[in-house]
Amino acid sequence: MPAVDLLFNACLSVFLAGAVAGLVSLWRPAGARFLAFGLALCGSLLDIAASVATLAQGSTLLWNLPCGVPVFSWSVRLDPLSAYFCLALGILGAAVSIYSFGYLRDWKKPRNAGALGFFYNLLLLSLVLVFTAANAFFFLVAWEVMALATYCLVSFEHEKEETRQAGVLFLIMSHAGTGLQLIAFLLLAVAAGGLDFSSFHLLASRLPAGEQGAIFVLFFLGFGVKAGIIPIHVWLPAAHPVAPSNISALMSGIVIKAGIYGMARVFFDFFDVPPLWAGILVLAIGVVSALLGVLYALMEHDLKRLLAYHSIENIGIILIGFGAALMFHSLGHPTLAAIALIAGLYHTLNHAIFKCLLFLGAGAVLHATHTRNMEKMGGLIRKMPVTAFCFLIGAVAISGLPPLNGFVSEWLTYQALLAGFGTTQSLTRVMFPLAGALLALTAALAAACFVKAFGITFLALPRSAEAEQARETAFSMRLGMAILAVGCVVLGLGASWFLPVFDPITQQALGVRMSSALVASNGFVISAGSPRSGTISTVGIAASLLLLSIVPVLLWLAWGRRSRRTSGPVWDCGLPGLTAANEYTATAFSKPLRMIFSALYRPRREIQAEFEVSPYYPTAIRFESEIEPAFEKHLYDPIKERILALANRMRALQAGSIHAYLAYIFITLIILLLFGARG
Amino acid sequence: MHSVLNPEFGDKIVTLTAAMVLVLQIAMAAQRWLVTNIRIFGLQSFLLAFIAGTIAVFNGAPHLFMAAVLTLLVKAILVPILLERLVDRIGIRQEIEPFINAPLSVLISGALTLAGYIVSESIYRSDPHTSSAALGHNTLAVAISLFLIGFFTMINRRKALTQVLALLSLENGLFLATISLTYGMPLIVELGVFFDVLVAVLVLAILVYRIRETFDSMDVSRMRRLQG
Numbered sequence: 001m002p003a004v005d006l007l008f009n010a011c012l013s014v015f016l017a018g019a020v021a022g023l024v025s026l027w028r029p030a031g032a033r034f035l036a037f038g039l040a041l042c043g044s045l046l047d048i049a050a051s052v053a054t055l056a057q058g059s060t061l062l063w064n065l066p067c068g069v070p071v072f073s074w075s076v077r078l079d080p081l082s083a084y085f086c087l088a089l090g091i092l093g094a095a096v097s098i099y100s101f102g103y104l105r106d107w108k109k110p111r112n113a114g115a116l117g118f119f120y121n122l123l124l125l126s127l128v129l130v131f132t133a134a135n136a137f138f139f140l141v142a143w144e145v146m147a148l149a150t151y152c153l154v155s156f157e158h159e160k161e162e163t164r165q166a167g168v169l170f171l172i173m174s175h176a177g178t179g180l181q182l183i184a185f186l187l188l189a190v191a192a193g194g195l196d197f198s199s200f201h202l203l204a205s206r207l208p209a210g211e212q213g214a215i216f217v218l219f220f221l222g223f224g225v226k227a228g229i230i231p232i233h234v235w236l237p238a239a240h241p242v243a244p245s246n247i248s249a250l251m252s253g254i255v256i257k258a259g260i261y262g263m264a265r266v267f268f269d270f271f272d273v274p275p276l277w278a279g280i281l282v283l284a285i286g287v288v289s290a291l292l293g294v295l296y297a298l299m300e301h302d303l304k305r306l307l308a309y310h311s312i313e314n315i316g317i318i319l320i321g322f323g324a325a326l327m328f329h330s331l332g333h334p335t336l337a338a339i340a341l342i343a344g345l346y347h348t349l350n351h352a353i354f355k356c357l358l359f360l361g362a363g364a365v366l367h368a369t370h371t372r373n374m375e376k377m378g379g380l381i382r383k384m385p386v387t388a389f390c391f392l393i394g395a396v397a398i399s400g401l402p403p404l405n406g407f408v409s410e411w412l413t414y415q416a417l418l419a420g421f422g423t424t425q426s427l428t429r430v431m432f433p434l435a436g437a438l439l440a441l442t443a444a445l446a447a448a449c450f451v452k453a454f455g456i457t458f459l460a461l462p463r464s465a466e467a468e469q470a471r472e473t474a475f476s477m478r479l480g481m482a483i484l485a486v487g488c489v490v491l492g493l494g495a496s497w498f499l500p501v502f503d504p505i506t507q508q509a510l511g512v513r514m515s516s517a518l519v520a521s522n523g524f525v526i527s528a529g530s531p532r533s534g535t536i537s538t539v540g541i542a543a544s545l546l547l548l549s550i551v552p553v554l555l556w557l558a559w560g561r562r563s564r565r566t567s568g569p570v571w572d573c574g575l576p577g578l579t580a581a582n583e584y585t586a587t588a589f590s591k592p593l594r595m596i597f598s599a600l601y602r603p604r605r606e607i608q609a610e611f612e613v614s615p616y617y618p619t620a621i622r623f624e625s626e627i628e629p630a631f632e633k634h635l636y637d638p639i640k641e642r643i644l645a646l647a648n649r650m651r652a653l654q655a656g657s658i659h660a661y662l663a664y665i666f667i668t669l670i671i672l673l674l675f676g677a678r679g
Numbered sequence: 680m681h682s683v684l685n686p687e688f689g690d691k692i693v694t695l696t697a698a699m700v701l702v703l704q705i706a707m708a709a710q711r712w713l714v715t716n717i718r719i720f721g722l723q724s725f726l727l728a729f730i731a732g733t734i735a736v737f738n739g740a741p742h743l744f745m746a747a748v749l750t751l752l753v754k755a756i757l758v759p760i761l762l763e764r765l766v767d768r769i770g771i772r773q774e775i776e777p778f779i780n781a782p783l784s785v786l787i788s789g790a791l792t793l794a795g796y797i798v799s800e801s802i803y804r805s806d807p808h809t810s811s812a813a814l815g816h817n818t819l820a821v822a823i824s825l826f827l828i829g830f831f832t833m834i835n836r837r838k839a840l841t842q843v844l845a846l847l848s849l850e851n852g853l854f855l856a857t858i859s860l861t862y863g864m865p866l867i868v869e870l871g872v873f874f875d876v877l878v879a880v881l882v883l884a885i886l887v888y889r890i891r892e893t894f895d896s897m898d899v900s901r902m903r904r905l906q907g
Contacts, residue, residue: 121799659778662834672792677801 004053011046012065014039015125022117036117037100038400044093047086047128053547054083058504061360062134063197075172077134077197080504081269085131085261088352091487092253093124095208098481100246101392102473103367116244117158121128123149123250124416131256132371136185136195142176143258147174149258150255153247154239166238173235177225181262184218187211189272197269212271216278219266220285227259227315229633230289237296240308241372245363248304252311254355258319260348267326268341268509270363275332280431283323287435290316295600295645297478298593301586302372303362306453307355310398314351314444318344321413326419327431331423338506338514339529340416345502347409350491354397354406357484361391364477365457376464377457383470388458390481395454397488399447403545406490408526409612410443411536415528417648448593456586463580492538496523587625596629602628689737696730697855703850704825705788708832709781716775716844717762724754727851731858743858746869750854753873758847758880765884766842767889777835784835786830795824818859825852839890843883850876851901 018039025031054061060079078086104113126149151174155167168594183197191207192199204215221232223281236256240248267274267282293313300306321344328337362372364387369377370603381388399480417439420432462468472478491498500515507513517529527535532546572578605625609618652662707716737744737875777784785790799820829849836842854872 372720659837664828666830666834668828670791673793673798677798 004050004057004078007046007050008061009065011043012125012128012158013044014043015121015128018043018121018461019118019125020615022121024114025113025117027202032114032117033101033104034428036114036121037097037104037566040100040117040121041094041309043121043124044090044097047093048090050078051083051086054078055080055087055501055504060508068328073135073196074138074623075134075196076129076132076138076605078132081261081264082132084349084501084505088175088257088349089124089127089131089254090196090234091484092250092352092356093226095356095480095487096246096250097255097480098358098483099249099363100476102476102480103244103363105331105474112156116153116247119149119152119156119211120247120250123153123255127254127258129178131261133239134595135190136197136199136200136547139186139197140182141152143178143181143591146255146258147171147178152175154243154251156244156247157242160242163242166235166242170239173225173232177222177232179220179223180222180225184215184222187215187218191379192546193293197265200270202272204266204270205274209275213278216266216271216274217281220263220278220282223259223262223266224285225259227256227263227319228312229285229315229319230292231635233289233293233312233630236312236634237300237305237308240311240359241302241304245304245359245366248308249359249363251443252308252359253352253585255351256311256315257348260315260322263322264509267322269332273330274326274625276428277325277328277579278324279323279328279528280321280428281323281437282326283431286319286323288316289313290320291316291445292600293436293595294445294449295597298445298452298590299601301374301444302379303374303453303457304359304372306374306449307358307362307456308357310446310449311351311355312655313446314347314355314398317405317413317439317442318347318351318409320344320439321347321409321416324416324435325433327428328416328420328423329593334510335421335514335517335529336416336419336423338510338512339412339419339518341506341509342502342514342518345408345505346412346498347406350397350409350488352406353484353487354394355391356402357394357488358398359482360481360484361387361394364473364481365470367473367477369464369466371464373464374453374456376585377462377467378460378464378580379458379462379467381458381472381485383467384458386478387473390478390485391458392454392486393485395450397492399450400443401559402536403492403542404488406488408492408495408538409421410439411534412526412528413439414534419528419533419556426547445593448506452586456584456589460583461578461580463583492628493542495538496526499526586676600630686737689733690776692733692737693730693859694817695724695731696733697818697859700726700730700826700851700855704852705785705792705827707844708828708835710784711747711777711781712777713766713775713841714763716841717759717766720844720848721759723848723851724750724758726854727819727854728755732856732890734858745780746858749869749873751879754847754851757877760889761824761880762840762844762882765887769888775841778837779810779835791831792820792824795827798818800821819856822852822856822859823892825849825855827852839883839887843880847876848881877883 018036021039022036023030025035027214060077062075062077065074065076075545104116123146126142126146129148130139133139133142151167151171154170157162157163158167188200188203189195191211192203204212221554225232225235240252267278271278277489285592290313293309293311293316297306297309300309321340325337325340325344328340330335339512363382365377365380368380368384371377395402397406400406400410414436417432417436421429423429423432424560462470496519500517503513514529520527520535521537523537525535525537527533569576570578572582575582594601603625604627605623606623607624609615610620610622611618633635700723703719703726707719707723710716710719728747731743732745733749735741735747779787802819825902826849829845829852833845833849836845
């Protein structure tokens with residue numbers, strides 16, 4: 001077994017080298033592509049190796065990086081939780097790097113590929129450091145580098161107004177979040193008398209209740225901005241679509257998981273037994289994020305915005321797991337807490353993989369059709385079969401359908417919630433079945449949404465000339481997607497063999513090891529821990545699906561060969577010559593849901609018909625429909641107006657007069673002098 | 680029979696001269712003629728040089744002679760000549776138009792002197808083991824008051840040239856503070872400071888000339904378009 005710290009340092013150095021290579025080859029696109037992204041691929045593989053070794057040993061390594069400022073130690077700790085997030089990062093980094101070879105090749109402006117490579121490597125490097133930093137100061141430095149690298153990547157196509165606005169919004173919200181974290185870290189540091197994470201271990205629970213609550217809420221909101229919980233999610237659907245597609249895949253896959261990592265670190269490392277209300281808060285926000293995320297996703301016709309809203313939904317599902325784990329922990333049920341925590345963490349990895357896959361697929365479609373609007377796609381399955389198949393795998397996984405990975409983690413979440421009803425006699429227990437029911441609704445709506453996303457994009461006839469002329473993407477892009485598609489299948493079918501990975505994490509966080517209780521029948525069946533709870537076997541489901549698919553073949557062999565076959569045109573209601581105009585649109589598909597949830601959406605529609613002679617024979621009809629952006633309108637706009645009004649009033653201070661500025665300095669000086677004289 | 684070179688006698692002379700310096704500073708804050716202002720500054724600098732020389736004689740700090748001579752040459756002679764020549768060149772001899780009228784300026788100057796005494800009092804109180812070589816806290820209080828009144832005068836003036844004068848008198852306050860607390864800094868530092876003042880005056884003189892050329896006025900309160 002090679003030394004983990006050697007692997008890890010090599011991984012950091014390779015990412016650094018990749019960043020330098022990106023800078024060096026700033027104007028040489030081909031060099032940038034192969035050097036920067038090749039190094040990123042190597043770094044990701046080294047990262048996977050280091051985290052797999054750590055998870056296999058279940059050990060914790062702590063050492064200092066041989067660089068840095070003298071006062072603050074740049075200490076790095078690779079414990080199982082860090083290694084788990086590093087593993088997710090490595091898998092995604094490898095797949096996206098491979099995908100980028102092809103993605104950047106026939107790019108419209110290849111001269112910027114070097115800059116992209118620089119920030120890409122910087123992002124990967126800072127993410128590794130965020131996941132492994134063992135010192136509050138170092139963590140915040142890495143966190144800020146990550147935010148800035150992300151900002152540069154989001155505003156990469158900065159010639160578009162939309163992109164610039166999204167970048168600024170991201171920057172503002174990200175920094176607001178960092179500010180909240182900073183306060184919380186300082187509160188902890190004062191109590192601990194140091195900045196090391198090891199001195200924060202279980203510390204928060206020993207503080208007075210008020211301070212405890214403040215630290216919890218500050219951390220939850222501070223990390224929640226990055227994770228994209230409702231109502232502080234608005235940067236997410238703005239920033240994800242405008243970034244280059246390989247970057248949005250990485251952002252949705254792993255950057256928002258940095259927020260989840262931070263929460264896991266705080267909730268299960270800094271806190272011992274958190275107060276009960278904290279768990280209820282996380283669970284409630286999780287449910288709201290999941291439900292509203294999918295509801296807004298349903299109304300989107302922009303493929304990448306739709307996926308961005310699904311990120312909010314899945315962050316919500318992860319937080320349902322975390323919230324339930326916190327509640328069980330407060331109520332004194334560590335085994336149930338461990339199951340809920342495993343569900344949340346497993347969904348983190350699963351979502352990283354299938355969401356990255358879907359964004360890469362969307363990127364391939366975008367690449368081929370040059371539009372993000374689903375209404376202009378269609379029929380792509382015949383032009384781009386491999387992309388369509390990979391996208392389908394991702395869609396099935398995100399919809400939580402068996403036997404893929406999304407199903408396993410959502411099933412574990414349900415099991416934990418259902419078992420939760422018996423854990424307490426107080427009214428709080430109603431939370432569990434309620435959350436379960438809403439989670440079920442979320443999953444069903446997600447499935448509906450992906451029927452729309454896949455059906456409108458890939459099936460039927462092309463709706464525009466661009467879709468007509470689409471071609472299959474480059475080999476490396478298909479390879480990148482295929483790796484992730486295989487990941488979805490493996491994590492679904494092999495879930496029971498993957499579950500022991502969580503043993504060291506739950507051991508560290510809650511003091512229990514669950515894998516032997518969760519896995520039954522030599523790994524072919526997963527149970528939810530207790531004899532009364534449900535069991536499931538993804539391998540069994542997959543096998544029966546395969547067997548059932550043989551049945552029609554057998555039937556055809558038995559009788560079909562003798563019967564007569566006829567082929568005719570598609571049924572067209574007696575109007576021959578079906579065109580794309582006859583197709584169901586995305587708007588039409590989501591209409592029933594728009595009507596059911598109209599109290600939430602407050603849809604506005606406008607129909608204008610132009611006619612010459614009679615209103616019954618219009619020459620042109622214009623139809624417009626939009627839903628109300630509730631959070632922007634009722635939460636952010638008032639805040640924005642207040643801040644602008646305040647800023648306007650503050651402008652009076654900046655009179656532009658030298659005398660006024662001198663007077664400010666003078667008055668401050670006098671006050672300070674007198675204050676000092678008094679003291 | 681006390682020796683003529685008794686340090687206590689020297690201390691009294693210094694305190695008396697410092698009081699005159701303070702009176703001149705308040706006069707500068709209150710009066711309205713530009714050329715008079717420059718001459719008051721020259722006189723004030725001359726008194727400062729006298730203080731530095733007195734301390735050098737009575738307290739046996741010969742390197743302060745150097746500071747005294749430099750003050751005399753640079754601040755009491757060279758700078759006033761430079762400034763008067765500038766006034767001739769840009770052809771103004773008119774009144775200063777302060778924001779605040781003379782009586783109120785004197786009142787504010789009095790309040791600032793009080794503030795200076797409060798501050799210097801606290802410095803002496805907080806450190807009872809002040810070295811015996813240091814002068815009485817009167818001089819320090821005067822130095823702080825000079826600084827504060829100079830600052831106030833700078834705010835109160837509209838014209839760039841008169842602000843330069845106020846800045847120079849403010850710098851006089853700093854000089855008095857250094858020699859009263861520490862018998863002056865090492866010679867090389869003093870030299871640096873004087874060179875600094877000289878260069879500052881030259882640069883400001885050129886700048887004032889340019890401002891006048893560009894804006895047809897030296898009134899910096901008209902330069903409001905610089906705001907962001």
